[in-house]
Amino acid sequence: MAKYTREEIIERTEQLAKMIRDTEEVEFYQRAEKQINQNQKVNDRIAQIKKLQKQAVNLQHYGKIAALKETEAKIDALQKEIDELPIVSEFKESQGIVNDMLQMVTKTISETVETEILSSIEKKKEE
Template structure:
């Protein structure tokens, strides 16, 4: 006899998993790196400069001043490279990658488990990734 779950029960379990993820070392490091980044005066000044340059680039674009726009974009690229080169920024970006990796692992695990359970429940072929109905309909000599 199969046990059925409601959408509410599944969402509740998802919230439990989200709570677990929010309390991993990776998320703690992400929060710490973000706080350090936000407190860094140099980074804040560079981001403020970036915003100003981006507004100027948009204005030049609207005015059709391509040379001025190009110069602004070059300045923007230079500041972005300067920011990206900072160890604190690299640590923050790596922490984002690490947290996203955990989320992707959970997502893939759920998707793969659901697929495998459907295949097993229909007496399908796990190696081929086919459900039982596909396997049964693919057998030579079967009547359609």
């Protein structure tokens, strides 16, 4: 049975990370993220949301509940407007795909390690 050093495992992990980075899914995610960052409408709405969030903090601090609710409704409306943009929905979809892929890799590694450890323990019991 081969023995690996920590350094070899890290090296293989880095290779796996590079392989994942070079998938179509990650490349699409990165392109979508870049397009969002360059989209003026998205940037304007985000700036408006940040401004309103600061107002909301002040309103909450001073106990202005009615004004706070109105400000929060404006924030929600702006967020909904952003979320409904095709570029944003494509980005979120690609983000989900990439997250699923990473979870699958993590689960596979975890299950494989667990299986190998249990198998090793069973073999030692049989000896």
